[in-house]
Amino acid sequence: MNAPEENDPLDALLREQNTYVEDGGFTARVIKTLPRRRRAWLRPVLLLGATAIGSVLAVLWVPWGSLPALNLPALLSPNPQVLLPWALALAVVGSLIWSAVAALEWED
Numbered sequence: 001m002n003a004p005e006e007n008d009p010l011d012a013l014l015r016e017q018n019t020y021v022e023d024g025g026f027t028a029r030v031i032k033t034l035p036r037r038r039r040a041w042l043r044p045v046l047l048l049g050a051t052a053i054g055s056v057l058a059v060l061w062v063p064w065g066s067l068p069a070l071n072l073p074a075l076l077s078p079n080p081q082v083l084l085p086w087a088l089a090l091a092v093v094g095s096l097i098w099s100a101v102a103a104l105e106w107e108d
Helices: 009-016 026-033 042-061 072-076 080-104
Strands: none
Touching (some): 042 080
8 A cells, every 4th residue: 555645746736726616506506406404403302301311310229328438548549349339420420411411512
């Protein structure tokens, strides 16, 4: 396989000749006949609904009261009985935040 050239002559030619080619209104006619874009509202609604359901389930099912004490020496220790519950709680909260942000930032 050939190594890519740093100064590609075709790329340079296309950059130099960045002019519009007159098409007699063809592009405007095609754009005019295309169907209008619909707002995609279903996906954000589904994401927010799933986030709300996930939040309720997380509040009800995750044993928040039985998490080990959150102190620095315990978190720095290699003890999985301390680290694993906090890692799972962080994963639950992080995934809920991620889905909410994804739903609110959705663009068509």
